[in-house]
Amino acid sequence: MPSVRRVSHLFLERQGLTTVFGNPGSNELPFLADLPDGFRYVLGLHEGAVVGMADGYAQATGRPVLVNLHAASGSGNAMGALTNAVASRTPLVVMAGQQVRPAVGPEANLASVDAPSLMKPLVGWAAEPACAQDVPRALAQAVFEARLQRRPTYLSVPYDDWSAEAGDNSLAVLDRRVRRASVPDAEQSRWLAEQVTAARCPALVLGGDIDSAGLFDEAVRLAERLGGPVWAAPSQFRLPFPNRHPLFRGVLPAGIAPVSQAFEGHDLVLVLGAPVFRYHEHLPGRYLPEGTRLIQVTEDAPAAARAPMGEALVADPGAVIDLLVKVLDAPSAPADPYRPAPAPLTAEGPVLHPEEVFAALRDELPEDTAYVVESTSTNSSWWRQMDLRRPGSYYFPAAGGLGFGLPGAVGVAMAQPDRPVVGVIGDGSANYGITALWTAARQRVPLTVVLLRNGTYGALRWFGGLLGVPDAPGLDIPGMDFTRIAEGYGVRARHVGGVDELRAVLAERPDHPRLVQVDTALTTPS
Structure with missing residues (x-):
């Protein structure tokens, strides 16, 4: 019967998680034993750098990445870097080693007491398997939760679990696939199309999820049909639109009052792939100008639920862009040329501006x-x-x-x-x-x-x-x-x-x- 380690390695291989970013300690070494050919372990010298590298790698590939950290101390060192991965909705699977099971209760050295609570509320899901035979299933859940939520997950595994027998049912996890589809239904599509086509002066706000999802060029087509100004949402982690395009107005300021001022004169603000909004500077005021409606479309259900204003549709922004491009007329003329950059400012003395x-x-x-x-x-x-x-x-x-x-x-x-x-x-x-x-x-x-x-x-x-x-x-x-x-x-x-x-x-x-x-x-x- 295969070991927990063998089944877990096979699962990671089938899911494409063969590049592992880590900084291991003693608790993590049993997982790394007999790592199959084709796996690549990328060593970082500090856990913050490990998570940062994995974050960049996962964002650039669009796929979950495994991060290997050491118990509570290594996990704690990584938490600052993890905040950026959360804000960027990066699907990291963070796995840390735990002391052997008999040593956790007495709080032996390197035991992480209540390990799942350590990384909350940053991660979208955290667990420590109740028994060794549950490790492959829990690892699969960590991967699928990261992929579905587009948020880091955390799994703590006692290091004596890896050499245990996996159990008769463990191999069932190898063939699992979890997929998601969130296309608006007919009524939602009709409602959204009516709101957008009836708007006299619409504005578009795009979030980093647009670029993460590969919708950069599609967003340009939609914007040129709408014909209104385009902003990037505040506190942006990716650029969702060409910054010198004639419709682009820049990144929205990260304060309530200046955001509201930017929307003056627009009867509809359509927000795609962004929370509403990630403010920073405390500049209070009305959320929206009088007479302005806001509709948010996002796959991030918690972001839709916590928004303080507007209407929200939890759906794939790509499907919504396809829908709107079909119902909106094509632009009557090609877009104006991209704006050239101004001459750069210079500095006095030996330094450069x-x-x-x-x-x-x-x-x-x-x-x-x-x-x-x-x-x-x-x-x-x-x-x-x-x-x-x-x-x-x-x-x-x-x-x-x-x-x-x-x-x-x-x-x-x-x-x-x-x-x-x-x-x-x-x-x-x-x-x-x-x-x-x-x-x-x-x-x-x-x-x-x-x-x-x-x-x-x-x-x-x-x-x-x-x-x-x-x-x-x-x-x-x-x-x-x-x-x-x-x-x-x-x-x-x-x-x-x-x-x-x-x-x-x-x-x-x-x-x-x-x-x-x-x-x-x-x-x-x-």
Whole structure:
């Protein structure tokens, strides 16, 4: 009779979860014994980096990914990074080792007491199997829950379970498939079509789920039929629409009052693939202007339930886009040309303005480059200069927790080795995931990291002004040379000075990871 470990390995293999991101401890070693050929274990040096890499990999592939962590301590180290995976609706399957069953009750060292509660309420589902024979089924549930909910799940497994006999019924799990369909019925379709076609001045708000689901180009077709303005939802983790398209108005501000102001004059706001809304700055006001209706379409049922206003339809946004494209007239004329970027702003002295850096990225790198961005103080400069017209071009840590950028870029690059990938990382955030550079070197990932160094937490300085705290301590981080840090991890690095040198370096196409450090002027997010 096969062991629990053997059945679990076979299940993971059939489900395509053969790339495992992890940082194991003693409790996890029995699971890793006899790992089949074809499995790839990607070691990260800190659990936050492990989850960040897995997050980027899962987002880029669109499939669940297995994360292997060590008991309560490793799981705790990963929780900050997990917040970004939750906000991005990333299907991670986090599995941690537990002490042997007889040692859990006495709270022996490395026992995780009430392990499923540890990661709640972050994960969408968490469990510890009641017996060894239930491990394969529970692992399958963790995978299917992650896929169905598009949210991380957590499974704690006592390490003596792996060598136990799986039981007569265990092999039934190998052939399981769980699928979902959520197409609006005839009445819902008719209602939605009537609301949209009757609108005098509709507006469209798109969420990151549009890009995650591969609906980027379909969203453009819908927008051009509607003919109204298009915004990306606030606190965005993916770009769902070309940012220089003539209908695009940018990312909505993350405050109640400015969002309401943006919707002035629109009788209908159609929100696809986004929560309503992930506000950030506390700028109170009316949720919607007088006379404005809001309809939200999302597969995320909890997001529909918790929205404070509007009507919601829990359905596949792709099916709704198909429906509306069919009932709306095609545009009478092609869309206006894409808007060109303005001339970049420049800075005084020996530093570059971030706009100069982003203009160089735009001009020197291929159009299909994927950018993983974690430089929040340069946000306004980024959107002024970049021209992103392809699906999967932009990844961002939507929960606000630093440390996604570097590991996420490694994960995206591993998932898409034939696509150029660039991490645009601020010096304030780089240290949170710096160990990912070692993994990039070991995996020989063809990744470019552009490190913007301004010696301070620029976004916090902006918030200090916003919140009336101009003298907050601990905001400056001078004296760090990331080229030496990168080289210590095995990544080639270079400190560039002027724009011409930067452009020349970016024009190179190395087949290994590299870090390009650029000193930049301090800017604000908006």
